[in-house]
Amino acid sequence: MLTSERARELAMLSIASKKESKYRLIAERDALAALAHNGDPYPASRLSRVRAQLDRIDAMVINETDPKRLNDLACASMRLADQERKLAGRPDPGSYRPSPPKSKTQDQVKPVE
Numbered sequence: 659m660l661t662s663e664r665a666r667e668l669a670m671l672s673i674a675s676k677k678e679s680k681y682r683l684i685a686e687r688d689a690l691a692a693l694a695h696n697g698d699p700y701p702a703s704r705l706s707r708v709r710a711q712l713d714r715i716d717a718m719v720i721n722e723t724d725p726k727r728l729n730d731l732a733c734a735s736m737r738l739a740d741q742e743r744k745l746a747g748r749p750d751p752g753s754y755r756p757s758p759p760k761s762k763t764q765d766q767v768k769p770v771e
Contacts, residue, residue: 705745
């Protein structure tokens, strides 16, 4: 028998499944790109596994009510997100400062002969 509670559960499972397949495709694309860049398959496969673990933890957080367990999941998610950021090649927050744009006047000045 389909109750509103069961329908809500099934809807959440459907959403999680769609997200997982989307992230799996992204992870496969990233893995192929990383392999093409440096030839070492380990970082790409590790990145794919870390992203899959992040998705699983996110799904677990939705259904969890125990505060201690929520804190544990949040800490695990934070550590995995840090690994994912490093494996994806993104800089630490606040560590990358883009250089200011160069003025065009330098390009227009010609050397004196």
